[in-house]
Amino acid sequence: KQEVTQIPAALSVPEGENLVLNCSFTDSAIYNLQWFRQDPGKGLTSLLLIQSSQREQTSGRLNASLDKSSGRSTLYIAASQPGDSATYLCAVRGSSGSARQLTFGSGTQLTVLP
């Protein structure tokens, strides 16, 4: 059974810092990995999608990397802003049998202080 772990569970940084969120997964048989953002009381917004054949994806100040063989992904946020405060979720889509659905990590709650 696929398990996804996110470290740290919570993170508080001053505005302007660069930061890294970590995600690890136990089964490397995946189609892709997706990073989401969730604001309190809201739905999930997709940030980046990385296919299993890719090493990284970039969108604005966000950069996500994927090392499938080691079961790890990182989300790098450059020059953090208070508006980046949210919970960040990592999810992997397995490529075998019943694992063909997204399995989520428990999230990292990010607070960027003005």
Next chain:
Amino acid sequence: DAGITQSPRHKVTETGTPVTLRCHQTENHRYMYWYRQDPGHGLRLIHYSYGVKDTDKGEVSDGYSVSRSKTEDFLLTLESATSSQTSVYFCAISGDVNYGYTFGSGTRLTVV
């Protein structure tokens, strides 16, 4: 996201009553999913569909049923609501396996 809508957005119901939540998509995507999100448990898959009339169970399917009679609609039914089903329910859609998921805005269900 404009391509997926959930209704209702909020609902309060009494224990033992049936409840149906609706997910509607305009993207013509093959896959549709129902998740619930609870503090301490994160997002858990309830049921999913891989085509019209093709559905399967997720990890927390007990007490729930689903139906998909059209590509665009995926219904989640609680046959007899219990307090443990108080949660936020999210619908998601996806194209083929190389697509990402798009989530709806959620339905907050309270069973009293």
